[in-house]
Amino acid sequence: MTIRIGIAGYGNLGRGVESAISQNEDMELVGVFSRRNPEDVKLLNGNVPVHKMDDIQNFTNAIDVLILCGGSKNDLPEQGPALSAHFNTVDSFDTHAKVPEYFAAVDASAKPNGKTAIISVGWDPGLFSINRLYGEAILPEGATYTFWGKGLSQGHSDAVRRVPGVRGAVQYTIPVPDAVDRVRSGSFPELSTREKHTRECYVVLEEGANPEEVKQAIVTMPDYFTDYDTTVTFISEEELKRDHSAMPHGGFVIRSGKTGEGNAQVMEYSLKLDSNPEFTSSVLVAYARAAYRLNQNGEAGAKTVFDIAPGLLSPKSAADLRKELL
């Protein structure tokens, strides 16, 4: 018997989930749900039906876990609470500041309906969060540092694209090597925003746009760029497509602590990802397995990665895990 998975929303993340499910023998994709016209949605493998999102209520008995692949800004705040009343769900809600509010809304919907909903799954929030927790629980006297990159930041790329005169753009976030080295050395440096990351923008100009004006508009943009050392490089449309269409990302969580008479102890977690959405999707699929098991076990309501024992993510039995991986 396989775990029957549905995908709600078919963008980069939905495609990644479709692909990840094919790597997991205990899971089966049974349907994709989209707000687009189903005939316009072309799946990677194309061997499951695409349905209208509005028809999803007809599938409550056909799906064990629904993976929500919509965005955190507009889709999930509505879909998370609505769908977790009818399905076990996993999502990648990543607006850190709104997590408590979102958790409460999903919990209020899932729990009374006996559904299990794991929110904010992925690598940050997600695996990075777990490592921040392990770090401070194990080394209470210390400091935690999160560095992101080198990676393409979707939010910052969008911000650059909104600048008048910009036709296309990507933005990479890059950790400052010297800052990473200082943290790894076991010291606890106080690092400003500017000291931790730099930002690199690759921009295609609209015809007739003034490069200097565009550059100034970018590097002085509040919240996004003013607090960073930002470089802007103008490239052609062809270069943008050829050299900047991949979506790499990654980063580090470093806990630097002291024990005993001042012994330095450094814990580091790092990811180097060729495809950010495919990796996030792979994490979502592993947590779908946990959502299914928790629900089988009667554990309803909203959960986060902090509530999920590692063993629930693996297809192996507890006895095999102890024998093979402990």
Next chain:
Amino acid sequence: MTIRIGIAGYGNLGRGVESAISQNEDMELVGVFSRRNPEDVKLLNGNVPVHKMDDIQNFTNAIDVLILCGGSKNDLPEQGPALSAHFNTVDSFDTHAKVPEYFAAVDASAKPNGKTAIISVGWDPGLFSINRLYGEAILPEGATYTFWGKGLSQGHSDAVRRVPGVRGAVQYTIPVPDAVDRVRSGSFPELSTREKHTRECYVVLEEGANPEEVKQAIVTMPDYFTDYDTTVTFISEEELKRDHSAMPHGGFVIRSGKTGEGNAQVMEYSLKLDSNPEFTSSVLVAYARAAYRLNQNGEAGAKTVFDIAPGLLSPKSAADLRKELL
């Protein structure tokens, strides 16, 4: 109300636990138990009583969690099952091959008595095991590599000390940088034992011992050294004390996988520890918190790190964790 901790066995690990408890405000050390004469046991802080191990049954109501700090070879196989019938326990049993048998013995003792016993806690087994699990659950198509070091290996140091003509010795395990780099690059190399680690021995000779004979006895020792490139450096008693009395260790768990159309995804967990026993002790103390909470929750029996949700390790509430660390 604090969690009342007892320490069973007072060597390097017991000292580390005493020290770690002082970093955790929600915990309190209430007693140390030793097979030695209590008057001969000198504590780091010395503000709790030392009792005879034989008297430990008198303290079942005074201790919430007993941390077993004995060795895996001779102490824990007996103490684990015996003590988990009367106390919630945490231990660092690290004989990988005997974990299933030990788990069964502790479970058979703890469960019918309503006690919770978390076995094989530390960094390997322990945090490294968790990362091996996360790696293969999230990236099913890939390979996992564990490297140890640079670090002092107790078992190998003991083996060198047993060679005739050796008065004192330490052995360091060192990952081969080229092998680590190849794994980090996202490839899946097949690595032999010799390609992954080298071993460095620092040896003080007995008077009159033949250096060449000692060296040959070490580098050809089956199981311990024949499969490795081993160097032997002769030093003086003073140099051994001055330069080799710290107990550093660490290592890496790297999961290298592929998603989608062959995108490389690399997850890496690494530890760089000035004091191996103090770090292991810090992990034990965090899991003592989890043992206490699981027991309060009625979850009795043997557990491993795979069964423990990350949130149980932190003194913070679930709501604070979501707000601050997710």
